[in-house]
Amino acid sequence: MTDRSIYQTKLGTKFNQLPTILQNFHSLDGPKHWRGQASISGGQGIITRSVRWLFGFPAPTDEVQVDVKVVNGAKSGVSFERWQRVFGNKSFHSVLSHEKNDGFIERFGILGFKIGIDFHDQGIIMPVIGWKIGPIPLPLCLAPQSETLEFQDNQGRFRFDVKVSLPIIGLLMHYQGWLEPEAE
Numbered sequence: 001m002t003d004r005s006i007y008q009t010k011l012g013t014k015f016n017q018l019p020t021i022l023q024n025f026h027s028l029d030g031p032k033h034w035r036g037q038a039s040i041s042g043g044q045g046i047i048t049r050s051v052r053w054l055f056g057f058p059a060p061t062d063e064v065q066v067d068v069k070v071v072n073g074a075k076s077g078v079s080f081e082r083w084q085r086v087f088g089n090k091s092f093h094s095v096l097s098h099e100k101n102d103g104f105i106e107r108f109g110i111l112g113f114k115i116g117i118d119f120h121d122q123g124i125i126m127p128v129i130g131w132k133i134g135p136i137p138l139p140l141c142l143a144p145q146s147e148t149l150e151f152q153d154n155q156g157r158f159r160f161d162v163k164v165s166l167p168i169i170g171l172l173m174h175y176q177g178w179l180e181p182e183a184e
Contacts, residue, residue: 003028005072006081006096006104007117007124014119019152022123024181025070031181034068034158038087038177048172055108056092057173064088066177087175103129110134113143123151123159142167153178 007026008015015023024030042048042060052059067086074080080097095107096115103116114130126148131138147163157178164172 006079006098009098010104010117011119011124017119019123021152021156021158022150025150025158025179028072032070033182034179035182036066036157036177036179038064038066038160038175040064040087040173040175041171042173043169043171045169047169048166051166051172056090058087058090058175060173061088066179067182068179113146115146120149120151123149125149144172 005026005028008028011018015026018026025034039062040058040060042052044060049059051057058064064087067084069084071082071084072079073082078097080095082093082095084091084093092108097105097107103114105112106115107113110133112132112134113128114132115126116129117124117126126146128143128146130140131143145165145167147161149161151159151161153159155178157180159176159178161176163174166172
């Protein structure tokens, strides 16, 4: 297993320019359990509700407790991070792994999303730049669109703002909130 996280590897020297809380969240030796609050909005149509249910995504709510646990590992020499997210009583997970070139893959079951990652003056942004079912690439024009920003707020907390939309359908979900390291 490498001594650098996926984010450290992909951002290179820019990783050290991130706010301290983002460095702690995304480094291998940082805290692995984070807790905070979030608000969630989302489309109310049958398709968006069905997709959220299928993936275990939370339903819209004004305020909910959030727990995030990140476990690092390696399989066949490839590093990965398993992210477990719990919004209230709704839990979902994904697995992040290295991808050639500019991004990484985030897998939700058999669906894989190639995520770009770039330094932003406030933190990092992560758009969807490709997707696939198993090993089969799918057209980018049909991919979910992600507007994801992570940054540090004025209280020094880790902040996230994730908006996911589906082509033609519209908003799937938009969740935003804050996290702090949980004492182990």
